[in-house]
Structures are given as structure tokens and as C-alpha cells.
Amino acid sequence: MATVRTGVRAIGAVLAAAVGVSALAGCSSTGGKRAEERAQQATAEGRSAVNTPKWTVAMVTHSGDGDTFWDIVQNGAKQAAVKDNINFLYANSDEGQEQAQLVQSYIDKNVDGLIVTLAKPDAMKAVVTKAVKAGIPVITVNSGVDQSKSFGALSHIGQDETIAGEAVGEELAERGKKKALCVVHEQGNVGHEQRCAGAKKAFDGQLQNLYVDGTSLPDVQASIEAKLQADHSIDSVVTLGAPFADAAVKAKETAGSKAEVDTFDLNAKVASDLKSGTLGFAVDQQPYLQGYEAVDLLWLYRYNADVLGGGRPVLTGPQVVTQKDAGALEEYTKRGTR
Template sequence: MARIRTGARVVGLVLAAALGVAGCSATGGKRAEERARAAAEQGRPAVSTPRWTFAMVTHAGDGDTFWDIVQNGAKEAARKDNINFLYSHDDQAQQQAQFVQNAIDQKVDGLIVSLAKPEALKDVVAKAVKAGIPVVTVNSGSEQSAAYGALTHIGQDETVAGEAVGTELNRRGRKKAVCVLHEQGNVGHEQRCAGAKKTFDGTLENLYVEGTNMPSVQAAVQAKLQADPSVDAVVTLGAPFAPTAVKAKQTAGSKAEVDTFDLNASVAAGLKDGSLGFAVDQQPYLQGYEAVDLLWLYRYNADVLGGGKPVLTGPQIVTKDQAAELESYIKRGTR
């Protein structure tokens, strides 16, 4: 079995703690596990705590498969923890802030929010904290999370993830790369490209595209590759953009390798057939699952993981061999 290169270790303390609540003895632990399995099979929550309501508000655009996986993780944890889970999203920061305000008005018991454009959400997150709503940030905004009053941040360090990409490009002998940014103003995207540029021994240029218009994305990447045949690597910052970059490469007659951040079924297929070189997986299922579970732990037992630091879920470099290894998980929507 191929081994996935890991940039951050994720320790399963939450599961161990949950299974240990029933008692210290081996028999007690076994019975707790049996009860949890029975509850899962019957669609019942695995706990008998109050039915709290948690809201998640993200910067996801319509049709973004990455956030589908985040939701899958959050919903699974919500079912296990007896949580009423509410989800809303918008790629416009102003609307995202309004959704957070709506959650405050509903007096939710916990709030999960992504901070792709942190300044636009600073005031409304502060309102949630002031109202006594525990907040966990997820995916974007690790640098602002603590300052905004959040309990912790769950995701990958985008600079570290970018550095991993630069190192991988070096390993593959690439000399000139283009980093395709599909959402201007997204601090995480800027950090990814800056991190890659930091460790990449070759030349890396940023290419800004209109992410909401996929034909325009293809045209922009194609034009860049036609104008500069020396480009031998294209890095996209989201799984939905990888196949588009492949089409642009083919139309341009370029031999550049296309690599991407994030993983979905389409990217896995591209890794397997060789049209994509590698992907950077930040384990979105884990982000959604842990965000809900950590809020539950805080409400139930005042527990906080991370020690004031972000809880890292990536990066992992996934190549052809690893994609095959993860195929069954990808198909069920958890990777």
C-alpha cells in the first residue's frame, strides 16, 4: 500500500475520549462502543445530551464539491452528537456576514465560520462571541481566529500547504509554474501561492481568473500557456478548476503538468489516468466533523483542543498511487 506524505499529524483524541466516557474498564469501553454502533445503525444519536443547534456559515460558491465533503463530515458528527445542524453559504463576504447575523438572531448554541475574507466578518463574529455563542473557525482564517475570539481553528496552514507544493514541484524537476487564483481577496489563496513561491526553486507567477466563469478560466489559462511555452506546471487552488486547466493545456498544445489543491472524484480520476500530477488534500471531511465535534465537547465538558494553536488537517500530497488507495472513500464523499 502506498504511503501518503503527511505535512501534519492528526491525532484521534476526540474519538478516544468519546469511547472512554462509559468507564475505564475494558468491558465498559467495549459496551460504549457497542452502543455507539447500535445508535449509528438505527440512525439515532450516540449521546443523550441536549439537542443543541449549531450553525455553519462558509464562503463556498454554488457547486463547490470541496464544501460538499465538509458538510458530509459536519452532518455525520451532528448526527452522532445529537446536534441540529444548520448550513448556509455564499461566496460574497457581505452575504456571509448576514448569515452569521441570522445565526446570532436565532440564538444558536454554537457557530462555525470560515474566514476567507476576515475583515468583512470581524465585527459580526465579535457580536457572536459577545452574545455568548462559542465560535470555531474552519478552513480559512487561522491567523485571525484567536484574535476574533474563536475557541480554535480547524484546517490546514495555507502557507505550509503552499510550501509543500513548491517542494513537490522541485522534486518533479519543474522550472516555471503558474498559480491560478480563482477568488480575488481570498487570503488563503494568496498564502498558498506565496508559500509555493517561497520553496520553489524555479519561477512562479500568479494568474488571477474569474472563478465564477469556468469558460473564462479556461481561456485565461490557455492564453497564458500559449504565450509562454516555457511554463511546465500549472497549479490550481480548487478541485473544480483542475479539469478546466487540463482542457486549457490540451487546447494550447502545452506539455505543462497540471496539479491542484483539494481532492474530489474528478481529481482522483485525473490522478489515476495521468492527466493530473498531484493534489494537495486538506481533508475537508475532517474539518467539518471536528468543527462540530469540538463545539459539542466545549458545550458538554468545556474542552478545547489545540492549546491556542490551529488544529491542522493537512496538507497531504496525493499522487496516482494514493488516489487508488483512497478511491472507496472518495466515492462515498468523505475524501
């Protein structure tokens, strides 16, 4: 587990440097600091920090409605868009074909750049390839690390879901857990399957998947509750998104279970529940950074033909967050950037 955390700190340092470089390339330390301060002030005031043309960038994700994770991604993207004088557009659908149609609509509008997720890559392949052939630069975020390069994207920004899952499996083992439930709230999402598979691979206990209807939190709670009532040997429930952690906590309480609830992703409620001990741990992939860097990298590409990653994904996680870490993150989760 120590190896994962150390690697994440290194990744965070590299990405923090990349953000600074994106804002201001090739400056001396003193001049760079002053210019960065001016850029931050301009962003805070809603003004652009650059004088490049008003390019339009669209982001199309597989998010369902009400998922706070994607609010954080958008917060990062919007912040970078202000700084980079970008007109930022956003659309989403949790149905693969509808997501592809939304991408097509932006191709028809001849946007200057596209940011897409590939949770359902088969549905997205043709339209992403079409965008690239039309001369629209594409960056993939969050999901699709295995398909991004072959689809023609410039880069992928996110976490490797298998590695993230393995981090969960290792953490469960360290905590002495023996039987875990991996709650999959979106069937057909390859990233979710990879998370559970990675956890199962690294966990020396038993892990089984529970498929639920993520569009209805009451149904999610009822499904978890029924499973916990039927099997009292389950000592850990892992949800794959922050909004579902609270449903799992309620299910645990109504089922009279002593299982620990853990989750992927972070938001203000998860941070609060980690601090109180209601949740055991969370895996943060820094969604704000995914949105911010995606917009910033498209700006860099349009302005200077720059590409980060050298053909490899730009990793933003995983980072295992526990009770001892939660307090330090509260400031950021409350403002919607973590």
C-alpha cells in the same frame, strides 16, 4: 518533502485519536471499542449516540455554489451532528458582507454554536466578535488560522495555508519543474494568496499568479488556455481547488501544452485523474475531518467545556497525494468523505 509527509501522518494519527475520544471519553480499551461500535451503528441508522439536549449549530462558509469541497465538509459535519444529537444548519456566500449577514441571522436565532470560515477576515471580524460577546461559542474552519484566536474563537480546524503552499513548491521542485502558474479563482481570499506565496517561497523556479473568475468554469478554462498559448515555457499549472483542476486539464489540451496540472484539494474526479496520470499530485486538507471535528468540538464544549488545541490550530493537512496513493483513497472519494 519527506518531512512534510511524515508530519502529516503524525497529525492524522493524533486527529484520528481525537475523533475516537470525542465519540467516547475515558473508557477502557474493550469497553471503548464496544461503545464506539454502538455509536457508529447509531450514526449509520440516523440515531443519536448521546442523550444531551438537541443543540443547534450553524455553519457559515465563504463557498461559492457548486464547490464539491464544501459538500465534503458538510458530509463530515452532518455525520457528527447525527451522532451528537445536533440540529445542523448550513449557509454560504462567497461575498464577505453577505457571509457576515448570514452569521448575524444565526446570532439573532440564538444558535448554540457557530462554525465560520474567515477567508475574508475584515468582513467577518465584527460579526464573529459579536457572536462571542453574545455567549455563542465559535469555531473557525478552513481559513482564518491567523485571525481565529484574536476574534475570540475557541479553536481553528484546518491547514496552515502557507505551509501547504510550501509543500507544493517543494513537490514542484522535486519534479524538476521550472516555471509554474498558480491559478487564483477567488480574489480577496487571503488563504489563496498564502497558498501561492508559500509555493513561490519554496519553489526554486519561477511562479506567477493567474487571477480568474472562479464563478465560471468556462472562463477559468479560457484564461488558463490563453496563458499557456502565450507562454510555452510554463511546465506546471497549480489550481487552488478540485473543481478547477479539470478546467486546467482541458485548457492544457486545447492549448497544446505539455504542462503538468496539479491541484489543492481532493474529490472523486481528482482521485481518478491522479490514478490515470492526468494530474500530477494533489494537496489534501481532509475537509470531511474539518466539518466533523468542528461540530464534535462544539458538542464537547457545550457538554463538558472541552477545548482542543491549547490555543493553537488543530491541523488537518497538508497531505501530498500522488498517483501511488490515489487507488487507496478511491473508496472514500466515491462516498464523499475524502
